[in-house]
Amino acid sequence: MEHSIQNVVRKYPESDKRQVALDRADELKSQIKDYLQESKNIPTGLMLEQTFHERKRQILNYFGAAEDDWNSWQWQLRNRISDVEVLKKLLHLTGEDAGQIEMVSKKFRWSVSPYYLSLMETDNLMCPVRMQGIPSIQELQDIWGKDDPMAEEFTSPAPRITRRYADRLIINVTNQCAMFCRHCQRRRNIGEVDRPAPLEEIKAAIEYIRKNPEIRDVLITGGDPLTLSDGWLDWILSELDAIPHVEIKRIGTRTPVTMPQRITQELCDMLERHHPLYLNTHFNHPKEVTAEAMKATRMLAKAGIPLGNQAVLLKGINNNPHVMKKLNHELLKIHVRPYYIFHAKPVKGTTHFVTTIQEGLEIMENLRGYTSGLAIPQYIINAPGGAGKTPLLPQYLISMGKDYAMIRTWEGKVFRCSNGI
Known part of the structure; x- marks a missing residue:
């Protein structure tokens, strides 16, 4: 009417x-x-703090480690779990489960930080945290995914550079992550060994930026750039600061989610010297919004760094309007603004996570008007072949x-x- x-x-x-x-x-x-009724049944990391604490104690006991070890990001990185025999001692696995993980690991690398493992339900294969960190046999059953659906190899005019837009670009500084997410869009780059980008390649990337004055926005990504040392990051940011036409820098990182111990006061003090600097992270489920994640994001916010979240729409994890709304509400509590919901890319080995576009639009229908604008990200589909981000909305x-x-x-x-x- x-x-x-x-x-x-x-x-x-x-x-x-x-x-x-x-x-x-x-x-x-x-x-x-x-929503009010359903949200009571959606677990959040802040609600589960005591459960996570007990899991932490179990994991520390296995490693013979102490609280100070847990709070060290270097310890977390050194002790990533990537062996099925170790995983069996820390997570309930049947013989079939273990065998399937072994099969997947022959083709796709996996690794999970002790911290992120502590967020997983030990005996629930459908735990939304577990599904993101532990390999599934479905990764080997993918018949239509592509290694590089974004055609990044054709958008790299210089070493370590991805450029799809007129005024901004990406520098890929490492293949290392605190955890190798099962939905990773760059799993083709992971390899079998952690390798930060060679100095000469980073210098070549910075030189490309210096020679192209239309570049005003540089995103530092990977892998995860916060697996690099403070000194290495400080040098890269200082080089970008010295280029007059670079107006802003951005860091894309999942460490506040998978290894929040990385956010130290020393890191924040260093980052604060490089304003204007923005940080986008990658929470996908309310269970990931924990007390430790909140400590990390509040430290970054106190350093004056605006925080955004780039969720990926994932089947069985967050393709539910109530779950996505709850996630966005939890993020706002910890100073993180929902920025994007990405439609999952058809990356080889990950397509069991891909939803329909209609599901994404339904989520947007259930956000607009039903919650505050601060809690409404853009729903984005990446056009095939690296043609760029395209926002999708219900028809208003x-x-x-x-x-x-x-x-x-x-x-x-x-x-x-x-x-x-």
Whole structure:
């Protein structure tokens, strides 16, 4: 039914306006009732703090380590679990489970930090954290994924550079991560050995940026750049600071999620010297928003670094409107602004996570109007072949004429609006 703004405003006498407001409030309460009910059953990392603490104690006991070890990012990195025999002692695995992980590991590398392992349910194969960190036989059953669906090898005009847009680019500084996510878009680069980019290749990348004055925005990524030392990162950022046309730097990292111990005061003090600097991270489920992650993000925020989140829409993990909304609410509590929801790319070995586009649009339908704008990221699909990020939205503009536009609101009401004065 078509509405007009004038009718909505004027159809009630002045004396009835309060009652109209009360009726509307009741209507709004009914619209959020289902989320309030469902959200009680969605586990969050902050709710599960005691459970995670017990798991931490078990893992520390296995390694014969202490609390100070746990809080050391170097210890976390050195003790990543990448052996099935070790995993069997820390996570419930059947013989079949262990055999399948061994089979997958012959083709795709895996590794998980002790911290991230502590967030996994020990006996639930469908735990959304476990699914992101532990290999699945489905990785070997993928018949339509591609090694490089983004065609990054054709968008690299200099060593370590990926350039798809006019004014910005990526520097890939390492293949190392605190955990090799099972949905990783660059698993082709992981290899079998951790290798930071050689100095000469980083210098060549920086020289390319220096010679191209239209580049105003540089994203440092990998792998995970925060697996590099403070000194190495400081040098890269200083080199970029010295280029007059580079206006901002960004760091893409998952360490606040998979190894929050990396966010030290020393790191924050160093990063604070390189403003304007932004950091995007990668939480995918509310269980990942833990007390330790919150400590890390608050330290970064205190250093004046704006934080954004780039979630990936993953089947069985977050392809549910209530779960995604809960995630975004939890992120705002820890100073992280939901930035993107990426439609999963068809990367070889990961397509069991790929959802339909309709699922992504349904999530957006259940965010717009049903929660604050701060909690609404953009839903993005990467056009094939590296053609760039394309935002997708439910259809709110129905039609448009010279002097009018027909729009659909978040509630499905249709209005005719003036197009101009």
